Amino acid sequence: MFRLLTSISVSELFKRQLPVFVVAFVIAELFYKFHSFTLECAAFLATWFVLDAALHLLTGRQSPQRFSP
Incomplete structure (x- = not known):
């Protein structure tokens, strides 16, 4: 999570x-009742x-370059 927030x-x-x-949160709130x-x-x-991932595939956005250490 830290990497996500600092990499973009x-x-x-x-x-x-x-x-x-927000969409994922609403779906989870409405439909996921696993107790x-x-x-x-x-x-x-x-x-x-x-x-x-679906949004990424539909819009064709390029993922950021990954640098190897």
Whole structure:
């Protein structure tokens, strides 16, 4: 999570991740009732990941360059 927040700019964080985060949060709040915080949290994070990946594939945005140490 720290790497996510430090590797992209604040404007990119709000433009790209915040809308996907909100949609994933609403989906999790409405549909995920596992009666377990751990399962619901994992399902929320998986939903966020899948929605972000789908948006990435649909918009064709290039991922940032990864630098090897």
